[in-house]
Amino acid sequence: MTAKQIRKDLNIVSLGAGKQSTFMLIKSLEGFFNVTPDKAIFIDLGSEPDFVYKNLEALQNYCLKNFSFTIDIIKVGPIDEHILNFIASKNSTDNAPPFYLSNGGMLKRHCTSNLKLRPICQYLTQFRTGNNIIVWIGISLDEIERMTKSPIQYITNKYPLIEKRISLSDIKKYFSQSAFEEPGKSACYFCPFHSHLYWKLLKKQFPLEFKKACDFDNKIRNYPNLTSRAFLHSSLKPLDKINFDFHPSLFPELIEECVGLCGL
Numbered sequence: 001m002t003a004k005q006i007r008k009d010l011n012i013v014s015l016g017a018g019k020q021s022t023f024m025l026i027k028s029l030e031g032f033f034n035v036t037p038d039k040a041i042f043i044d045l046g047s048e049p050d051f052v053y054k055n056l057e058a059l060q061n062y063c064l065k066n067f068s069f070t071i072d073i074i075k076v077g078p079i080d081e082h083i084l085n086f087i088a089s090k091n092s093t094d095n096a097p098p099f100y101l102s103n104g105g106m107l108k109r110h111c112t113s114n115l116k117l118r119p120i121c122q123y124l125t126q127f128r129t130g131n132n133i134i135v136w137i138g139i140s141l142d143e144i145e146r147m148t149k150s151p152i153q154y155i156t157n158k159y160p161l162i163e164k165r166i167s168l169s170d171i172k173k174y175f176s177q178s179a180f181e182e183p184g185k186s187a188c189y190f191c192p193f194h195s196h197l198y199w200k201l202l203k204k205q206f207p208l209e210f211k212k213a214c215d216f217d218n219k220i221r222n223y224p225n226l227t228s229r230a231f232l233h234s235s236l237k238p239l240d241k242i243n244f245d246f247h248p249s250l251f252p253e254l255i256e257e258c259v260g261l262c263g264l
Contacts, residue, residue: 018186021138046077
């Protein structure tokens with residue numbers, strides 16, 4: 001095989017527009033990881049808080065202005081409408097996150113596989129001509145347990161932040177000294193994996209988003225095909241009835257249990 005025939009791996013940044021993936025994309029374009037990504041992809045579930053979309057827009061402008069680099073956006077939402085339509089029996093697709101159940105269990109998670117992993121794979125196949133695809137995932141050293149291998153043979157998951165031993169505190173320090181404003185956590189406003197302290201911060205700083213989450217929580221109580229009631233919070237109480245005055249989590253930005261692609 002000649003040099004011209006050698007297939008080049010495609011390096012794709014999986015962008016959530018939170019702290020970690022935003023840091024990873026900016027630093028990769030600055031050459032910090034020695035490889036420049038070919039593309040960055042944001043899966044728009046249509047249910048992120050407004051501050052995530054504001055950060056995404058700022059990041060798009062920053063990357064275009066400083067690096068002539070564009071971000072691809074794949075719209076697959078709004079996931080909240082999908083779920084409420086399913087509850088109302090208006091469609092047959094179950095895209096729910098793992099709601100907490102009154103019997104002590106959790107609903108099987110469909111949102112990550114159906115609305116994140118599958119759209120990414122479908123989108124990437126159009127660029128693949130036999131070469132391997134390397135997907136960069138912005139998991140920092142604090143969350144090393146969230147690393148997973150790709151189930152797709154031609155896709156390899158890469159974790160540049162872990163390879164460089166970069167922690168969330170390193171990322172926060174970077175943004176404190178940077179002209180780019182520190183992003184908030186990227187995840188759907190109603191995600192059951194939000195920490196207790198995140199809910200408190202959302203209620204205090206973004207009351208309209210918290211009100212949306214409370215309304216959504218009240219609508220999922222009688223989820224189809226279940227004998228148990230469904231909740232967004234592990235206390236099995238309605239969000240609007242919970243006292244969020246204590247601080248059980250050291251890292252409110254992190255999703256405490258999720259091993260998906262959210263929060264980054």
